[in-house]
């Protein structure tokens with residue numbers, strides 16, 4: 001689990017109100033995702049949110065629902081993926 005958060009200061013959201021990234025509706029989610037879209041630390045932010053199981057807000061350009069799907073997909077063991085060879 002990553003504990004270093006110094007990368008956060010390089011994010012596009014650094015000077016944005018935190019409330020932007022904790023929207024109450026889908027329109028707000030899209031606004032936040034646009035800020036994330038060209039963020040230089042997007043990948044690191046997304047990994048941080050996934051590894052730390054952060055449930056709320058937009059992180060790494062992903063909504064709460066998108067992160068739940070990513071976590072679910074990552075939990076599928078490789079042996080459970082069918083082989084088509």
Ligand code: SF4
Pocket residue numbers: 008010011012013014021035036037039040041042043045046058059060061
């Ligand atoms: S990806 Fe989005 S939430 Fe994460 S640091 Fe960048 S702007 Fe902020």
